[in-house]
Amino acid sequence: MSIVRVDNLKKYFPIDKGIIFPKIVGYVKAVDDVSFSLEKGETLGLVGESGSGKSTTGLVLLRLLEPTGGEVYFNEKPLSSFTEPDFKLFRQKAQIVFQDPFSSLNPRMIIKDIVGRPLKIHGLVKTDKEIEEKVLSILKEVGLKEEHLIRYPHEFSGGQRQRIAIARALISNPEFIVLDEPTSALDVSVQAQILNLLKELQMRRSLSYLFISHDLSVIKHVSHRVAVMYLGKIVEYTEKEKLFKNPLHPYTQALLKSIPKPKITGEEIEDKVIEGEIPSPSNPPKGCRFNTRCPYAKPVCLEKEPSLVEVEKGHFVACFKYE
Amino acid sequence: MNKKKKRTQFALIWRRLKRNKAAVIGFFIVILYFTVAIFAPYIAPYDPYNQDLAKSFLPISWVHPLGCDEFGRDLLSRIIYGARISLIIQLGSIVIALTLGVFLGAIGGYFGGRLDEVIMRFMDILLAFPGMLLALAIISMLGPSLKNLIIAIGIYSLPQFARITRGAVIAVKENEYIKAAKAIGETNGSIIWRYVLPNALSPIIVQTTLRMATVLLTAAGLGFLGLGVQPPTPEWGAMLSNARMYLRVAPGVAFFPGLAIMIVVLGFNLFGDGLQDALNPRLKE
Amino acid sequence: MIMGEELLRVENLTTHFYTEEGIVKALDGVSFSIQKGEILGLVGETGCGKSVTATSIMRLIPVPPGKIVSGEIWFEGKDLLKLSEDQMRKIRGKDITMIFQDPMSSLNPVLRVGFQVLEAILAHFPIQLKEGMARVVELFKKVNIPDAEQSVSRYPHQFSGGMRQRVMIAMALSGQPKLLIADEPTTALDVSIQAQILTLIKRLQKEYNTSVLLISHDLGVIATMAQKVAVMYAGRIVEYGNVEQIFNNPLHPYTKGLLKAIPDLDEDREWLEVIPGSVPNLIYPPEGCRFHPRCAYVKDICKKEKPPLIEVEEGHKVACYEYSKGR
Numbered sequence: 004m005s006i007v008r009v010d011n012l013k014k015y016f017p018i019d020k021g022i023i024f025p026k027i028v029g030y031v032k033a034v035d036d037v038s039f040s041l042e043k044g045e046t047l048g049l050v051g052e053s054g055s056g057k058s059t060t061g062l063v064l065l066r067l068l069e070p071t072g073g074e075v076y077f078n079e080k081p082l083s084s085f086t087e088p089d090f091k092l093f094r095q096k097a098q099i100v101f102q103d104p105f106s107s108l109n110p111r112m113i114i115k116d117i118v119g120r121p122l123k124i125h126g127l128v129k130t131d132k133e134i135e136e137k138v139l140s141i142l143k144e145v146g147l148k149e150e151h152l153i154r155y156p157h158e159f160s161g162g163q164r165q166r167i168a169i170a171r172a173l174i175s176n177p178e179f180i181v182l183d184e185p186t187s188a189l190d191v192s193v194q195a196q197i198l199n200l201l202k203e204l205q206m207r208r209s210l211s212y213l214f215i216s217h218d219l220s221v222i223k224h225v226s227h228r229v230a231v232m233y234l235g236k237i238v239e240y241t242e243k244e245k246l247f248k249n250p251l252h253p254y255t256q257a258l259l260k261s262i263p264k265p266k267i268t269g270e271e272i273e274d275k276v277i278e279g280e281i282p283s284p285s286n287p288p289k290g291c292r293f294n295t296r297c298p299y300a301k302p303v304c305l306e307k308e309p310s311l312v313e314v315e316k317g318h319f320v321a322c323f324k325y326e
Numbered sequence: 327m328n329k330k331k332k333r334t335q336f337a338l339i340w341r342r343l344k345r346n347k348a349a350v351i352g353f354f355i356v357i358l359y360f361t362v363a364i365f366a367p368y369i370a371p372y373d374p375y376n377q378d379l380a381k382s383f384l385p386i387s388w389v390h391p392l393g394c395d396e397f398g399r400d401l402l403s404r405i406i407y408g409a410r411i412s413l414i415i416q417l418g419s420i421v422i423a424l425t426l427g428v429f430l431g432a433i434g435g436y437f438g439g440r441l442d443e444v445i446m447r448f449m450d451i452l453l454a455f456p457g458m459l460l461a462l463a464i465i466s467m468l469g470p471s472l473k474n475l476i477i478a479i480g481i482y483s484l485p486q487f488a489r490i491t492r493g494a495v496i497a498v499k500e501n502e503y504i505k506a507a508k509a510i511g512e513t514n515g516s517i518i519w520r521y522v523l524p525n526a527l528s529p530i531i532v533q534t535t536l537r538m539a540t541v542l543l544t545a546a547g548l549g550f551l552g553l554g555v556q557p558p559t560p561e562w563g564a565m566l567s568n569a570r571m572y573l574r575v576a577p578g579v580a581f582f583p584g585l586a587i588m589i590v591v592l593g594f595n596l597f598g599d600g601l602q603d604a605l606n607p608r609l610k611e
Numbered sequence: 612m613i614m615g616e617e618l619l620r621v622e623n624l625t626t627h628f629y630t631e632e633g634i635v636k637a638l639d640g641v642s643f644s645i646q647k648g649e650i651l652g653l654v655g656e657t658g659c660g661k662s663v664t665a666t667s668i669m670r671l672i673p674v675p676p677g678k679i680v681s682g683e684i685w686f687e688g689k690d691l692l693k694l695s696e697d698q699m700r701k702i703r704g705k706d707i708t709m710i711f712q713d714p715m716s717s718l719n720p721v722l723r724v725g726f727q728v729l730e731a732i733l734a735h736f737p738i739q740l741k742e743g744m745a746r747v748v749e750l751f752k753k754v755n756i757p758d759a760e761q762s763v764s765r766y767p768h769q770f771s772g773g774m775r776q777r778v779m780i781a782m783a784l785s786g787q788p789k790l791l792i793a794d795e796p797t798t799a800l801d802v803s804i805q806a807q808i809l810t811l812i813k814r815l816q817k818e819y820n821t822s823v824l825l826i827s828h829d830l831g832v833i834a835t836m837a838q839k840v841a842v843m844y845a846g847r848i849v850e851y852g853n854v855e856q857i858f859n860n861p862l863h864p865y866t867k868g869l870l871k872a873i874p875d876l877d878e879d880r881e882w883l884e885v886i887p888g889s890v891p892n893l894i895y896p897p898e899g900c901r902f903h904p905r906c907a908y909v910k911d912i913c914k915k916e917k918p919p920l921i922e923v924e925e926g927h928k929v930a931c932y933e934y935s936k937g938r
Contacts, residue, residue: 162889194872202882265833265834265873275835
């Protein structure tokens with residue numbers, strides 16, 4: 004049984020023009036027919052660049068944004084059938100950690116309150132003393148100390164703030180956490196600490212993660228399965244090993260090639276170039292969205308959109324090279 | 327790990343404020359004003375209502391430091407009690423304007439859409455009245471009295487608070503900690519109260535301080551027109567108005583209330599401006 | 612590529628910032644040099660002082676709260692720190708230019724891009740308007756901005772991040788600079804665009820024989836682009852060498868730690884090796900070696916005296932008592 008399943012998810016943002024009586028002139032199809040599933044205790048890596056829709060997917064999954072179409076299943080139950088109490092429980096069991104540690108914590112609340120709010124909201128403990136104890140134990144679990152309880156966010160570094168954000172996400176005992184670029188704003192050495200922490204927490208608490216990132220080396224390190232997104236669509240979806248050993252989609256291949264590695268490889272920067280710009284999600288190319296930059300583009304790629312096809316066991320690609 | 331921050335946020339604001347000499351002067355004027363108003367019965371040498379026609383227009387003397395008015399009442403005592411009246415008017419009307427204005431501005435800014443449109447259009451109507459005309463109109467309808475004066479000036483000040491709050495709320499709303507609050511299951515009301523408003527405070531505080539000056543002037547203006555507090559209650563604007571007739575005979579009767587108004591208004595303005603600057607290199611957040 | 616001649620030599624540069632909370636000792640005795648036509652990569656994490664180094668060289672440190680306390684910056688036989696503002700202005704934008712991480716904040720949003728580049732050209736070359744415009748179009752073509760003749764009349768917001776960065780590069784190269792300082796030029800760009808911009812910088816660098824001070828926290832970018840590398844930590848250079856030396860034989864414990872902390876695309880590691888602790892507050896930096904509180908090899912002397920930068924193999928220097936004999 005999957006813990007989270009997404010079927011044909013769509014999120015379109017209307018574009019309106021006009022000052023007095025604005026009219027809708029088009030849509031930004033940020034997420035356009037995305038499907039995947041996540042097993043318990045597993046990490047699904049969602050990788051893509053700007054305009055790919057990866058962050059929007061995470062937000063819609065948690066219902067922080069309303070979907071335009073499609074369905075999200077949590078423990079096989081569709082979110083569209085959730086009642087108010089179901090949603091309240093969902094907010095305990097499904098959590099999120101945001102990218103920017105500098106804006107995801109309320110500057111006017113002390114750490115004890117920031118991390119302790121979920122306990123109060125869901126009535127998980129009764130007395131103030133119990134709240135303080137629970138907050139303290141979670142803070143210790145993420146590597147912080149008792150003296151941090153009464154401090155304000157601005158007194159902490161980026162890495163520490165992310166720990167606080169993680170503590171806040173953990174305190175309601177969730178089963179599933181969306182991690183939206185949790186280390187992208189952090190230095191390399193701090194990133195390593197946080198990634199290790201997340202792994203440890205996953206093992207100890209059997210957490211399931213949707214790990215969103217643009218950094219393929221981080222995705223490789225943390226994921227069991229990976230979905231590659233481009234302009235609102237999933238172009239490749241498979242287990243981590245298969246994706247990195249045998250990338251099939253031209254975008255995945257180009258992406259892997261374009262990353263400069265922190266070692267002497269003999270590769271020149273010129274060899275890493277993918278030509279072309281990323282098209283705007285409000286005006287995607289007709290047919291396969293990667294056709295403007297694909298070295299293998301055929302006439303059919305300009306006309307029709309490829310669908311995800313299982314090319315080898317458990318390895319799905321949306322590309323006319325394989326269809 | 328950063329060395330323990332030895333200064334809290336307040337201490338930093340205070341230090342910045344201290345450097346601004348004008349703001350410090352303003353601050354002391356405001357403190358003086360509050361002290362005089364609160365402790366009026368203990369400071370004033372005479373009863374401000376006590377008439378003694380024999381003392382009419384007595385000049386400055388040791389016995390009456392600012393002289394007496396046309397009814398022989400001690401001018402200094404009347405000015406001291408006038409401070410009390412002015413403060414009551416200010417506090418009363420600001421409380422009305424603050425609570426209603428911040429509430430409407432916050433829900434308009436946070437929820438947006440139709441609600442926001444309706445609230446803002448209503449504020450636009452209030453703002454369409456030039457100058458004091460709105461306060462004037464309200465008080466003409468209700469009749470001049472202290473209570474009505476407070477209501478009129480309260481409503482007159484309402485739109486500024488609503489606008490400032492709305493602007494601050496819209497800016498704060500975009501922050502990620504608001505999304506995070508939703509993600510842990512906070513209700514909208516809780517979000518506005520715990521997350522949005524505390525972060526929107528700076529402009530509201532500044533507005534409150536500056537508004538104290540405007541309210542004082544408006545009250546004095548209405549008092550001058552005879553539409554405010556009624557005699558014999560000592561109110562600086564009304565005192566000014568009455569003194570017009572006696573300018574040749576006893577200019578002091580007009581000069582001192584006018585001076586009081588000027589100093590207090592200046593004090594609030596200097597302090598409010600300084601506060602704005604001090605709150606505004608944004609503290610490292 | 613014409614090499615071997617020294618273009619820029621920074622000696623003992625020390626820059627402080629005087630803030631409400633105390634004096635931030637942002638740079639402490641930084642020394643390095645760049646040869647003509649060379650790409651020097653300056654790498655380090657947040658707060659290490661790499662950007663402050665760049666703005667110190669450009670003399671763009673806001674005074675107050677900043678102050679270049681001591682040091683010399685030798686450029687073409689002159690000490691930049693001793694020049695007047697007027698003399699510095701002639702150099703800035705022409706002989707030494709800079710591009711930044713976020714092109715949107717360096718470009719004026721209400722002026723057309725062509726005009727902004729034109730301004731830069733006319734400020735340094737006594738030529739006519741018409742010739743200036745022609746040069747702008749040429750520059751746009753050189754940096755591969757499509758539709759150059761039309762693009763010059765567009766506004767910054769009409770371009771994507773990568774295109775804006777190309778405009779910045781065009782502006783920076785308009786004076787045919789001897790030194791280009793690129794401060795995190797691709798950090799704000801998507802990975803697939805990053806290679807394009809870096810290739811462009813490399814191509815133009817070769818064409819004009821410009822030296823580049825490439826500042827980045829991304830070790831991959833440094834490894835692929837730089838010929839020499841200086842690793843900075845807490846306001847000091849801790850290791851310096853050519854790129855092969857630094858990546859194949861890192862000496863300083865911090866450099867080693869940094870390389871081990873990056874997840875590897877080629878190998879799988881269960882846990883990443885972590886450098887314990889965090890970057891120090893530069894108002895109260897540690898005594899002696901600034902890295903000592905986090906170092907696995909710390910000795911007594913590390914806590915007391917600042918380790919000097921010494922040469923361990925040819926061209927490879929490190930500031931660490933692990934390598935100085937008998938101190």
